[in-house]
Amino acid sequence: MVRFTVLASGSRGNCTVLSGGRTRILVDAGLSCRELFRRMKLAGEEPATLNAIVITHEHQDHVNGLAVTARRLGIPVYFTEATHRAWMRWLQPRRQMSYAQWLEMVRKQAAERQAEPEAQENDPPDDPNGDDPGESAVENLVETAPASSDSALDPAPDPSSSRPPALKDDPTWLPAVEYFQPGEPFSIGDICLSPFTIPHDAADPVGFVFSSEGVRLGFATDLGYIPPNVREQLRDLDLLLLESNHDLEMLRDGPYPWSVKQRVLSRVGHLSNDAASAFLAEDYDGQAAYIILGHLSENNNLPELARVAAERALLGRASLLANRLLLAAQHEPLSAISF
Numbered sequence: 043m044v045r046f047t048v049l050a051s052g053s054r055g056n057c058t059v060l061s062g063g064r065t066r067i068l069v070d071a072g073l074s075c076r077e078l079f080r081r082m083k084l085a086g087e088e089p090a091t092l093n094a095i096v097i098t099h100e101h102q103d104h105v106n107g108l109a110v111t112a113r114r115l116g117i118p119v120y121f122t123e124a125t126h127r128a129w130m131r132w133l134q135p136r137r138q139m140s141y142a143q144w145l146e147m148v149r150k151q152a153a154e155r156q157a158e159p160e161a162q163e164n165d166p167p168d169d170p171n172g173d174d175p176g177e178s179a180v181e182n183l184v185e186t187a188p189a190s191s192d193s194a195l196d197p198a199p200d201p202s203s204s205r206p207p208a209l210k211d212d213p214t215w216l217p218a219v220e221y222f223q224p225g226e227p228f229s230i231g232d233i234c235l236s237p238f239t240i241p242h243d244a245a246d247p248v249g250f251v252f253s254s255e256g257v258r259l260g261f262a263t264d265l266g267y268i269p270p271n272v273r274e275q276l277r278d279l280d281l282l283l284l285e286s287n288h289d290l291e292m293l294r295d296g297p298y299p300w301s302v303k304q305r306v307l308s309r310v311g312h313l314s315n316d317a318a319s320a321f322l323a324e325d326y327d328g329q330a331a332y333i334i335l336g337h338l339s340e341n342n343n344l345p346e347l348a349r350v351a352a353e354r355a356l357l358g359r360a361s362l363l364a365n366r367l368l369l370a371a372q373h374e375p376l377s378a379i380s381f
């Protein structure tokens with residue numbers, strides 16, 4: 043059985059559980075771990091049965107509870123490499139240095155090096171057989187590794203017995219990290235994932251088509267508009283989760299500062315009710331049994347406005363009356379959808 047449960051959707055946190063065969067994955071971890079587990083239980087899902095976490099992009103509303111949840115469950119996290127790096131930067135922001143500060147730092151380092159010429163004595167000896175210094179360094183590592191348990195002088199810890207670092211010491215530590223690339227499908231257990239690039243102001247944001255047991259589910263939120271590659275992906279689906287972020291008039295007249303309004307409206311911002319319904323009216327192939335509108339703005343949208351816009355688009359096409367339209371909410375899970 044394939045089951046799709048949206049635990050939360052919106053700018054305060056996004057989280058969805060997807061089960062297929064014997065595999066269960068969490069798509070985004072934008073709620074605190076405690077709230078995430080509470081909602082899973084509320085929705086009849088058991089957190090301990092999750093096999094992996096998959097991240098669409100590094101914005102806070104998609105990763106807020108990531109480190110704690112992955113550590114608590116001891117499960118791998120799937121990212122693109124750029125998203126993983128951006129997430130780590132977010133958790134450990136580097137201080138920007140001025141040129142003068144940098145110069146000072148370089149001078150200090152040079153002075154320290156000159157003061158300690160004996161430090162070179164600790165360098166590993168050159169390998170006479172190795173042309174490539176990198177390779178010989180690796181060989182040195184491999185050769186010395188087995189001896190380490192006998193050597194009282196070697197302080198290297200045994201990796202198998204080392205415990206994960208405390209969250210405050212290394213907030214980026216995860217039990218395991220796997221990289222995927224947009225455009226290259228991959229599998230986690232019984233679920234196949236096809237990630238595709240979406241236009242959004244993050245390092246390497248993706249949407250997904252998930253498939254398992256012959257059921258196909260499309261996942262596209264956090265996108266400024268629907269480019270041809272996304273349109274192409276959102277076909278032959280049994281379920282479509284589509285962003286319907288804001289009502290254009292509410293956003294225009296709403297409380298956000300001008301710069302934020304520009305960001306939301308931009309080609310790398312969020313999809314409006316009008317843009318979502320234009321897709322449904324013109325490009326959508328009508329195959330999905332369920333359409334879920336998601337990532338609704340709490341300030342610049344009303345569920346009824348999003349629903350009416352989408353219904354109008356679907357009603358214009360008589361063949362689509364069988365499509366069930368649902369709205370994902372921010373503060374409570376949507377009932378599980380099973381196939």
Ligand SMILES: [Zn+2]
Nearest residue numbers: 053101103264
């Ligand atoms: Zn978001």
Ligand SMILES: [Zn+2]
Nearest residue numbers: 099101242264
């Ligand atoms: Zn985002």
